[in-house]
């Protein structure tokens with residue numbers, strides 16, 4: 001069975017920060033976890049953007065496990081694509097990308113797109129005057 | 143002291159020493175203006191940014207039977223009909239009435255890249271031009287002339303845009319996030335043409351330039367040409383000041399250097415690549431082109447508030463560092479014009495001059511001094527006593 005990558009936004013209820021969730025996901029469900037973004041304030045609600053890699057059935061079960069722990073899980077099944085060869089490196093998109101996925105190289109002043117940092121806020125779509133960004137709804141073969 | 147003639151002789155022989163404005167700024171950290179004037183013949187400058195006040199004259203040629211075009215659409219975008227029968231001017235910011243993200247700039251880019259464009263025109267029919275309607279296809283080879291004529295390009299310096307309000311503002315300076323969460327700037331700083339000759343000793347009417355991938359000319363001071371804006375101690379204006387009107391043959395342009403743009407909730411504009419060579423006639427010119435980003439300042443304006451109040455002044459060095467301070471707050475900066483493209487143009491122009499392919503043209507007339515701007519007064523026409 002093939003491996004897939006899935007992104008989820010996890011919302012933790014207050015005081016759930018110290019459960020060894022990632023350990024369970026790795027050990028019991030054989031899922032590789034990549035934390036893309038974390039906003040956790042101790043004792044309050046926290047948000048995590050995770051990329052999970054594993055078999056689809058394991059990911060589904062792992063997510064069900066998380067839900068049973070009162071963690072809200074929302075799939076992020078969109079990615080942003082950029083027609084890089086048409087980019088003129090104007091920088092407009094970097095003005096709105098707070099996740100730090102779109103930045104200007106400090107020497108060459110060319111656009112750099114680090115997809116792993118993208119939180120799919122979609123602000124770049126309207127910010128690019130050449131309309132080079134698109135939302136890509138996920139495909140399993142990734 | 144060097145003359146244009148002497149510099150052009152060196153260019154012709156392939157002996158001219160040419161550097162870009164960024165390279166000369168770096169040289170100036172060690173060399174004096176006198177030494178630079180001794181060594182360097184020409185400095186190339188460039189910019190690649192959105193310039194709304196741009197457009198193109200086109201002559202379509204006559205059809206049989208002839209038509210006096212009194213309403214003209216190019217790919218559905220309105221073009222100006224108030225010229226002779228088959229002449230038009232299409233402005234970069236004109237938009238398709240049903241598809242406002244497509245406009246004159248897109249038509250211009252398509253014509254430059256050799257694509258077919260649909261021309262539809264209507265006339266009332268006259269004795270000498272009997273035809274009333276035509277719908278056909280044109281392209282760069284079918285038209286007689288197509289030349290870009292831009293009344294205002296290459297602003298000498300430009301403001302930094304921020305937004306202090308609580309809502310996002312969509313502007314030609316890009317998307318300005320609320321509560322000072324970003325700042326955008328557009329000039330290529332020390333590489334920018336008009337910042338390297340701030341008093342217009344060498345850029346004037348007749349100056350030969352690089353425009354859109356071909357050779358063109360400065361034809362006039364640009365609209366809103368203003369020499370009375372506040373300057374810093376180096377004589378460089380600290381906000382948008384002078385501009386140039388330019389011309390170039392669109393048949394020889396390349397869409398690598400002309401790009402149509404659409405700004406959310408603002409409209410259509412056009413990115414234009416312009417490069418200007420500056421002859422180093424003497425130590426004074428050498429001193430001018432030696433200016434670097436830490437010496438060029440610009441004003442931070444609040445685009446969210448009517449009247450765009452000034453909130454501060456920063457250098458291009460600070461802007462390029464990634465953050466500036468506005469109202470005591472650290473604000474992230476982003477460019478909205480392409481420095482990498484501008485560098486590419488400056489390098490191309492340098493190469494052309496080194497190879498003897500681009501000669502310098504001395505201005506046939508210099509720009510006016512001491513100009514300022516009028517604003518538009520609201521006058522009740524009735525109060526003029528029927529004189530209108």
Ligand code: SF4
Pocket residue numbers: 080096097098099100101102117118119120121122123124125
């Ligand atoms: S979607 Fe948001 S986070 Fe992703 S690249 Fe665009 S602006 Fe950055």
Ligand code: SF4
Pocket residue numbers: 082086087088089090091092093094111127128129130131132
């Ligand atoms: S806004 Fe568009 S053209 Fe400009 S740098 Fe970003 S992707 Fe490239």
